[in-house]
């Protein structure tokens with residue numbers, strides 16, 4: 001069957017890379033990029049594009065009617081730090097947007113839906129190390145509990161309507177093609193830009209704040225392998241834990257220094273993102289992803305840092 005894939009939130013950190021990867025696999029015409037904002041040059045000139053606001057139900061319905069997608073990736077969301085500044089908007093966009101997509105996917109018989117969850121679904125009373133798939137979850141950010149509620153909706157639509165929804169709890173994502181927008185893990189991208197531009201960086205997270213992170217190449221590969229996995233192998237319809245690589249700002253700075261010896265890191269105090277980071281796991285257990293769809297991480301801290309610096313150098 002030839003695919004028609006709709007990617008919503010195509011201008012974002014994940015969308016920018018996912019559209020390129022999907023267009024390579026399925027051909028440019030099979031992948032409709034969409035976003036609330038005008039696309040960047042690369043996306044606009046490499047295949048079809050639609051302006052979409054996930055809160056505008058009529059417009060969204062029209063897009064489903066026009067393209068009848070076989071797969072939808074819903075990536076439009078407000079992340080953790082911005083979510084704390086605009087809690088009601090974050091809830092509305094993250095929840096209502098998802099429910100619109102789930103409803104239209106049922107109505108138009110979309111074969112598969114992908115929706116991203118996050119390590120933010122865990123909270124201060126979740127185990128902090130090797131956080132398991134199933135445990136206490138008491139997220140205290142709007143972003144975190146919108147993702148936890150979203151996971152419940154995904155599983156509900158799978159059970160109740162047979163909708164083939166698939167999801168990953170992404171760690172903090174690090175890539176060179178696009179910037180993150182308003183998250184707590186963003187320092188791990190900004191640090192590379194500043195290392196190359198100015199040779200120094202002030203981290204808004206403290207020196208020893210460990211968080212689970214993942215290189216974008218691994219994240220895109222994980223997403224596509226989960227979407228390609230035979231449905232009967234998937235035992236989780238809420239969202240799969242993915243471990244990635246856990247490190248602190250100090251450890252990342254040390255790795256960068258191996259290539260930029262004069263690089264200097266300093267630490268800001270009293271940033272509101274610190275409390276968010278402190279409520280999240282330091283490392284994750286992803287045994288279900290390994291077992292169900294053969295997930296295997298490729299990039300470690302050293303190879304990720306090397307790839308980031310090599311590629312980022314060519315674009316900034």
Ligand code: SER
Pocket residue numbers: 079080081117118119120143170171172173182183184185186
């Ligand atoms: N990376 C996201 C954030 O920091 C979490 O999913 O908000």
